[in-house]
Amino acid sequence: MQHRVDDDRSRGSSSIGRERPASPSGSGAGPDGADPFLLRLRLLTGLDDAEIRAIEQLYGTPRTVRPRTELFADGEEARRIHVLLDGWACRYRLLADGRRQITAVMIPGDLCDLDALYLEADDSAVATITACTLAVIDVAGLRTLVREQPRIGEALGWLGAVENAILAERNACLGRLSAREHLAHLLCEMMIRQTLVGKATADRFALPLTQEDIADVLGLTAVHVNRVLQGLRSGGLIAQRQQWVTVSDWLGLRDVASFRPNYLHLEGLDGAGRGRAVAPWSVATTP
Amino acid sequence: MQHRVDDDRSRGSSSIGRERPASPSGSGAGPDGADPFLLRLRLLTGLDDAEIRAIEQLYGTPRTVRPRTELFADGEEARRIHVLLDGWACRYRLLADGRRQITAVMIPGDLCDLDALYLEADDSAVATITACTLAVIDVAGLRTLVREQPRIGEALGWLGAVENAILAERNACLGRLSAREHLAHLLCEMMIRQTLVGKATADRFALPLTQEDIADVLGLTAVHVNRVLQGLRSGGLIAQRQQWVTVSDWLGLRDVASFRPNYLHLEGLDGAGRGRAVAPWSVATTP
């Protein structure tokens, strides 16, 4: 029961998995050389540099994890919080009979398990999709920091509230959208989120999810995801090559999903952001 | 554009709606005479009496709202947080074409809009189902309280994390359960939550949701909910009379849903609770 660093139990030992090349327009960890989580905190919450640094000082030695590996499978590691610095991961629930529902897709800058700050028992699992590098924060340390600096607690509360809004949105999608609508919605969301961390160009982003992963996000089967993807492709809305998705018709895709990015709560950005171009989703609505 | 106190815009003005009698085993606001929200905080978070009282002192004059009424339809009232003291309400998202997804069913002791503490924009609406009485808390006041007493902030973070877990669970249900499984799951959850606030007997609780409401929780149509309900009834799992649901076969219902109450995060209770009998869901698992 030692702590392990890098093993791979979810697939055969030969599944190193295909990696995709580094980000299209970034050089690794994120813009400005800062890590994407702290950058996001600074852009979207009111935290100042000193507060950001205080959080950074809680970082333990980063951990790199192979693709398709479950994080903290042994419940004991719940005493840590993981910041996803690079790669893709997902949070999911597994039913007794093997059915899986992915409840969150995580990309650089996301917290994997904020709930560990407040809850004892962990009711969902987290696994990597690609190779990932994670910063590890000790829960006890973060708790005392929050106690000393309530503004940091507020920022974490904000993060939690946004996670909440995203979950509620996906709830609505799962319950009320058709497969086509829902898939388009997912693609819109990933396009925006990838852009925000500097990992997308104006119309392309990497999507390392398999069709089975997508199915587990959308509550469908992989077979049906395949067919619906073909529908979007043949409609000229997207194109795919390997793991890259090209959004050929953003407005069309957005309309299929009736996508509105409110629930992502990006209202700290307003086109200013960093030096990047104004996001495509901020263009005027269709007539 | 004055603030109104009690109007009813979502239905015709003649829809006072049928009220159900007071709680089966309680005398109104909740046990101990305390309100169910503060009681829940005391039982499940580590807050002491002084901290609970500090929260209570933020309560403004309570508001009573008629059934089927939208709360704070005008976005400006987001500067307040609402504690549901009595009655049923729900949080939902409305799509452009009228489709509705209920993302949370709220009963006494629940917060209607914790997210208002952290977020500016509100992306979901809240409406009453029955007549409700709400305590109103000013956001600014709560923010300063949280800043002065970080333990209160932590308790609110805990509440948010539990909401999160509940949303994730419903995500999994929406995505991966059949209609029958999901409906059984909902009934299990409501049975437990009603019991916790002293509004259920050993095997019965009031369910003022219409079949259309249930459909909007489960992501189904009212017609199909009707048929699935009949399936549960004819299988001897439940019985219904008016708004009362009798769970005739708890273990059976639990097994249909594969229900496990982890996600409700009741791990502060352990049968001790108040003077109430040990909950039925804590009995041994089936062989």
Place this chain on the structure above:
DNA sequence: CGCCTGGTTGACGCTATTCAAAAGTCGTGG
């Protein structure tokens, strides 16, 4: 007494699932 909301029923159609198998893709080992 008649209306209105909510519950019930039936026939039919569509969406997504299931099962099965073929056709890439990529990494690995000979």
Place this chain on the structure above:
DNA sequence: CCACGACTTTTGAATAGCGTCAACCAGGCG
């Protein structure tokens, strides 16, 4: 370099679950 093995994607046909439409019933309230 080529061939093998494990995934992943793609395709087809048959099926099941749930939605749609429409009508009818039941109870509470004015």
